[in-house]
Structure formats: C-alpha cells, structure tokens
Amino acid sequence: MGSAEIHEYLRNLDFEAAGKLTLPDLLEKRTRATPDAIAVRSPAGHMSFREWLDGAKAISARLRQAATYRPDTPVLVWVDTADCRKVVCAQHGVADSACIMAPLDDRLSLTEVKRFAKDVAATAVIVSRGLLLAHKDEDLREFSLDGMSTQGSPLDLLIFSVDGGAFHLVASVEDGKGAPADTGRSDRVRPKPEDCALLAFTSGTTGRPKAAMITHGGCVQLAERMVNGVFAAPRGGRAIGPEDVIQSPVPAYLPTSIVNTLYAAVLAGCPVSYRGRRFDPLAEEKEMVLAGTTVYAGAPAHYAMMCQGPVSDDSRASKVQVMTTSGAPMTSALYQSMKERWPRASIANWYALNETMVGQTLNFGPDMDLDPTAIGKPIWPTDLAVVDEAGNPCAPGDSGEVLLRAPGQMVGYYLNEAETKKRIDGDGWIHTEDTGFVGKEDGLLRITGRKSDRINRGGFKFYPAEVEEVLLGHEGLADAAVLAIPDPILGQDLVAVVVRAADGRHGTPGETDVQEFCRERLSRNKVPSRIYFVEQLPRSGFGKVVKKELIALWEKMKSPEANGLP
Template identity: 75%
Template sequence: MNRKEIDEFLNAPDFEAAGRLTLPDLLEKRVRATPEAIAVRSPAGHLSFGEWLDDARAVSARLRSSGAYQPKTPVLVWVDTADARQVVIAQHGVLDSGCIVAPLDDRLSVAEVGRFARDVAATAVIVSRGLLSSRTDEDLRAFVPGGLPAGGDPLDLLLFAVEGEAFSLVPAAKDGAVPPGGARPGPDDCALLAFTSGTTGRPKAAMITHGGCVQLAERMVNGVFAAPRGGRPVGPDDVIQSPVPAYLPTSIVNTLYAAVLAGCPLSYRGRRFDPEAEEREMALAGTTIYAGAPAHYAMMCQRPASEDSRAARVQVMTASGAPMTAALHQSMRARWPGVAVANWYALNETMVGQTLNFGRDMDLDPTAIGRPVWPTELAVVDEGGGPCAPGEPGEVLLRAPGQMVGYYLNEAETAKRIDAGGWVHTEDIGFVGREDGLLRITGRKSDRINRGGFKFYPAEVEEVLLGHEALADAAVLAVPDPILGQDLVAMVVGAGGRAPTEADVRAFCQGRLSRNKVPSRVYFVDRLPRSGFGKVVKKELIALWEAIESGRAGQ
C-alpha cells in the first residue's frame, strides 16, 4: 500500500486492506495522523504515539548496529511489566528492525529465559534494567558478570546477544555507527511468536504474521468491541483498559495495536492485578472498553461498590480466557448496569475473538461463547473427522485469516494442529446448540477425566462449584487413584470471609451432578494459580495439591 492508501485506511479500516500492512506501517500512519495523542496510560507515566515511535526506533537502531542483529530471527523481550511503556517500546523496536518479537513473562528465571532462547534459536534478548536489578545475585551474574552498566537507553532497556548457552551485553553504538535502516518486514513475514502455556509439555511458539496481526486488530476494532455496542467501531474518543499483562500476545494484538488502529489510549495498570485500582482508573480515564478475564471481574465484584464503580462509564466489558458463569454475569450487570457484557473465545494459535456472545444471547446463556465473528469459520468434528450434528460434542475447529501459520521450528506439531484444509484443531471439546446455534465449550481433549471408566470434563464440575454463593473461585483436578485410575478433587477459594465446610461443598455438588462427578476431596486455598490472562495454570495447581498432600502426610 502507498502512503495515500495507508492514510485512507485510518478513516475506514477494512479487513482485506489490513492484510497488506505491517505493524510498523500501522504505528507510522497513526503518528502521521495524531502524533501527540496518548497511546499508553500507565502508573509509571503516559506515552504518546510519537514518543512511542521515536523510542522504538532508538531500540531498533541499537539492535541493527549490533553484532546480534539478524533480520527475520526471534528477539526475546523480557521486560518488567510494571512499566508498560518499556514493554511496548521494546516490542515495537524489535518489529521496526525487521526481527520477530518473542515476548516473555517477566517472572521467568534466567534458566527459563535460556530455554526459550534455545527453543526458538533467538539471536538477542532485550531486558529492562529494573527487572535485572530485582533478580538474585546468581541470576544477575548469569547476564552481567561485571554488574549492570550505567544507564542511557530509552527507558533503560539493555540488549544482550545470545551465544549458545550464554548471554553477552551489547555495548551502546558509537556515534555514526548505526546503519540507516534495517530489513523492512513484509505483510507475510512473521511478526510475533505467541508461546503456548505449555501445560502438557514444552511451550510451542505460534507464528503470527504482520498482515495477520493487523487483520486481527481490525477485527477487534470493527467486530468484537463494536458488536456489543450496536456495531460502533472503536475510535479516537474511546479509551481501552485491560488488566492483561502487556507481554501476553493476546494483549499485544487484541488491545495494543487495536488501540493504534483506532487512535485511542490503552490503559495498563501493571502486572499485579489490583481490583480497587482498576475501578479507580475506569473512572479517572473515562474508560469505554474494558477487556479482561472472568477472574478479574469476579475480584472486582467481590468488593463493595464504590464511587468509582458508580462513576465508571464503560460501555463494553469483554471476557475471555476462562469460562463465564451465570452468577458472575449477574453480578457484573448489577455492579455496572449500563454496560454491555460480552464473552469471546480464542487461543494463541488463532488470537482475538473467533466467536462472540453478546446481547440477547448473552442474557439467555452467558456460559456460551457465541457465534463465529466474520470471517471466522467454525466446525465441530467427531474422532473420525466427520461433522457433528447440533448438540453433539466434538473437537472445535477454526479457520480464519490471521491465525497462526505454524509453530516456529516445529513442523511436526504444526502438522498436528493445522490440517490440509487450513483448519486449526483447537483441542477443545464443544458443541453447537440445537435450538440457539451458540457454541459451548465443555473441556479440552487433554483434560478429559477417566474416573473408573466414567469419562467427563472438568468444566462442567467447575461451573457447578462456581455457582456456590460462598465460593469465589474453583478448579478441579484429576489425581492418581490405585483403583479408579483417576479420582477427582476440587481446589476452592472462599468468598468474602464466608467459610463453607468440605461437606457443604460436596453436598452442593451432589444435588447438581451425577455421583461420578462429585469431587472426593475439597481443598480450601487462599488463591488459585492463574496466568496473567486468568487461566488456571494446571502444572502449578498440581504442585499445590502435592504440597498440601505432602503436608498432610508429614503430620
């Protein structure tokens, strides 16, 4: 696209044109239109679109002038999300250089960063000084044996080359040593590696192209965020707010570059979710669109309503990443009576809202995840690959522009997840309702529980548990059993100081589930281990159960 076409795209973005753009194109055209407008709001400070591009280009120049620079290769971004400005500057700097951005969780250890670097053959790592300063001496020495250098990079970002098992600090370039430009990416080049959660093994890196990222951002602006408020697209008068950490790929595509396309601010409050601060920011920023996970809304709804709650002018609240319950939907409507609540579904391999439940459908059944968002195609198939009839459960398949083109350096896993027809096999089990045509997810293929030959999925048990008024959160877990093969236990969090007993919870389940689905044990915990996007981290849940059982055995 030429400059005139790109500028016209600002005023009337369309899906096909979006696929011909790159993420650098998108930010550059936004800066030409509204350079002084606020791009990112954060407790650490605000960042305009113009400042963002300038600082990102400084990072790009630093990378291009270094011996670590290899176009179209992954660069890890391991930056403290307490300051979202650092995160977005580092990420876009990588993209501007023509490299692939691979964002990492800021809680990882140096050893884990090393494993990610080896898995994707990363050539460099960008690290924030603040993150390294907070590490243990051993972790710090693994990166900089001689200690941290003096500051000077934009927002104190440091560049390290990856050399086999080691990292080496890349010194700042001398004046005049920065080349005039890098390898400009094309729409079909990989922009982003979206690491899977790795709950069943080593994380895989889903590849999303530049054109795909822009198409997905366009779908959020004109579809997912627009439909619940009567089809009105996101524009400069809106404010998007999200508690989802800035390093998560879904945050990058769904909200960050959607905000760039719309020309509106995006508010991040930092990695550690604070329900009181979130509602305060809603009122202060004039948030119109809030994009979170059910767990975020549940924590806000547990607090007494405040002036901030009543002052909020949010028009749309979208939930994703975990099941929505009828009880939570009711609480949200009571707390924010003027808001349109929507529930959407996607995964790292497909990104953004592939299906959406809103409006009358949402009021009738908030646990459903809706209908496909154009141009997404949906299929539900049986174990033989044949189509399932309405009401019949099977594996959910999705196909849409913008989805991953494969797993980076992993053709075998790519072949398992994308078939010859271009369908992504989600590994989620669900069905389309006979009467209403809405998609419902009942579990994951890998999560299916086999309790003495009786097979079912955790989601249906968790939904019942979350219907207990004295429980704020719940997850169920299959544990080894010498007779049944697998037994079922529940990990629950009490709500608002109320403390039901294990017998109370099991009796509640017995009245609503078949006997085979009732947990044999109920464990009360302070909180469940959840990812930044609100999903229960099964590996950590298993470790928590093992620690509790080990403690019991030692008594």
C-alpha cells in the same frame, strides 16, 4: 497523504487491506495522523504515539548494530511490567528492526529465560536492568556485563546479543536517548506483511511451550477484527475510534494483549490503559472513571475479583460501554454480578487460542442473556466446524473437537514442523484440541473441555468445566478448579481446589458443605472426593489456571494438617 487522510484511511481499513500492512506501517501511519494523542496510559506516566515510535526506533537502531543482528530471527523481550511504556517500546522496537518479537513474563526465572532463548534460537534479549541484576552472580555467568554502568534505574533496558549460548551486552537504552544514527544496509531492512512478527508461546501444560507464529499482516488483521468486530458488535456495530479508551488488566507482554488491545488501539487512534505490574481491583475501577474507559477487556477472574468488593462510587460512575471476557469459562453467577455492578455495560464473551489470537466467536446481547456460559457464534470471516474422532462433521448438539479457520491465525509453530502438522490440516483448519458442541436450538458454541483434560473416573467420562461451573455457583466460593488425580481402583479420582469468598457474607463453607452443594446439582460420579481450600489459585496473567502449578499446590495440600482439616 496528510494527517486527516491517513486517519480516514485507518478508520476505513478492512481486513483484506489490513493484511497488506506491517506493525511498523501501522504505528507510523497512526503517528503521522495523530502524533500527540495519548497512546498508553499507566501509573508510571502516559506516552503519546510520537513518543512510542521514537522509543521503539531507538531500540531498533541498537538491535541493528548488534554483531548477531539477523532479520527474521527471534528477540526475547523480558521487560519489567512496572512501566508498560518500556514494554511496548521494546516490543515494537523488535518489530521495527525486522526481527520477531518473543515477549516473556517478567516473573520468569533466569533459567527459564535461557531455556526460551535456546528453544527459539534467539539472537538477542532485551531485559530490564533490575530483572537481570536480581539474580545471583553464579546465575549470570553466561552474561558478559563488561561496559555496563553501575548507575541507572532498575527499569533501564539492556540489550544483549546471543551467540552460541553466551550473552554479550550491546547497549543500554535509557528512555530512548542516545540512539545511534544508522544509515547502513541494516537500517533499510523492513519487514514484509508475510513475515513473522510475533511468537505467541503456549502455556506448556503438556511438555515444553510451543511458539505460535503470527505474521505482521496477520497481527494487523486481528487488530482490525477487534476494532470493527469484537468491540463493536456489543454496542450496535459502532467501531472503536479516537473518542474511546480501551482498558485492560491483561499484562502488556501477553500476545493476546499485544494484538487484542495495544495494536487495536493504534488502529483506532485511542489510548490503551495498563494499570501496572499486578492486578488491583480497586485501582482498576478508579481508572475506569479517571480515564473515561469505554471498553474493558479482561478475563472472568478479573471481573470476579472486582465483584467481590462492595459497589463503590467508582462502580456507579463507570461509563464503560463494553466489557469483554475471554481466556477462561464464564459462569451465569458472574454474569449476573457484572450486570448488577455495571448495568450500563454490554457484556460479551469471546473465544480464541494463542494459535488463533483474537475473538473467533462472540456471545453478546440476547444470546448472552440466554446462556452467558456459551461462547457465541463465529465472527466473520471465521469458519467454525465441530468434528468427531474420524474427522466427520458433528450434528448440532453432538460434541466433538472444535476447528477454526480465519485470516490472521498462526502460520505454524516456530522450529516445530511436527507439531504444526498436528494442529493445522491441509485445508487450513486449526485443531483447537477443545471439545464442544453447537446448540440445536440457538446455534451457540459451547466448550465442554480440553481433549487432554477429559476425566475417566471408573469408566465414567466427563470434563472439569461442568464441575467447576457448579462450584463457582456457590456464593461462599470466589474461585475454583478441578483436578483429576491418580487412583489405584478408579484409574482417576476427582478433587477440587477452591478459594473462599473474601467478604464472608455467606459464611465459611467447609468440605462437607461444598460437597453437599455439588451433590444437589451433579451426578454422584462428578462430585469431588476432596475439597482443598487455598488463598488463591495459580493463574496466568490472562486469568487461566496454570495446571502445573495447581498440581504442585495440590501436592502440598494433600495432608489433612496442611489443608486445615481436623
């Protein structure tokens, strides 16, 4: 097929045909169709589809020559997000080598990286020179650095093979140069659609993180879902195409970013814009105008931070057509702020997990106006069920566990059959461990909390989300999270950790002010007994509150002196 025919093929790809492709298939077809089109925009520079494929092929060749090379095994990608081009080349290089990409947060400690390598029996690690050399010599004792040049950029990629817990330097890849020719057996190994492409690590709020396995065909199916469903529905069903620009503040190493935006952009043939290592509200809005962004995919926390600032020329000039939120609860107050700031954008709220990846339900249009906190209705071909503790279907309005089933979802947890059996039943349903209900009148799904997060305060049971919704409605607060803490009498007590609004337009609320605000809107049992004020909440790159870090923060803030209270 010629370039025009390939582009047309990709434009008309449905989810069944998508399931027969691999990620290397997808990028190679896109490169043949539009080789010089911009694939990635970033402050470090832009990259075309051809440049991306060449960079990934260089890394793939190096991996294939490693002594420990084994197809279908995990390779950790621990790459500095200061240059997202390096991140996506490394990730796709792993996929091209027929290994499994296991992307890691660039803020992890070396100890954590070693633990991940052990937990998934990784056969190699791709790391930025600067991330590695930032650690003390004694922490690097398992790493053999023989042959490593003392020169070079902190962003250069180093490839280490892993053998028995020891890390051996295989190669340094600088901008894809010097890739060895490899016409041997390993170069002919290509992944199949049913092979695992990606390990999506869970947050690990209860115990060690688990690694959800997403296949190559599943990744392409999920990208197709975003292009033709999640991003398309809010603008009248018009699929994403080459004329669009997707922008995301979600770091390039997060699995949801990889599937939901990066490979969705490959399928559509449009650029994806990543703005750098950490979220900068001003830079994000400037990029919307500079890039001509049409689709913005973020978490509620990202939008809330942008809305904290005054409306600027960039806000007014933005031509974004669709803004999607996910990863954390949406509030009515934030929805109204977004509508006022970006009146031309259609705002949509979607729901998924690492185990299911892209939007499985979507709330947009009149339903979003009706209740922006709801997460909508299933997107075809997703199946949705809400069941009670006995596994029986719940009637509309009754709360239970939310179950999802759709093409592209995880096929299991890597090296963890016991947890796989807990989460995927015999009929292919994924047990989300989220509780919720489908509205009697509107048919919209609403999430009430996590099964494990339910608070039992002296026998009165409820979920943190309903308290957090009220706290986030306080005009003097920019962010809020609720914790259940041990109590010798009640069993559990309730405290809130909040961030005051930076602009100060609504004063400086204190503990009594916030509690009184809650009393006017909640039953007495749901009012936090203490309010702790912090500069910011610990959130992941996708905007979710990191519970373990929040508990550690609360431990530090328990004394009145630490909290700045009299």
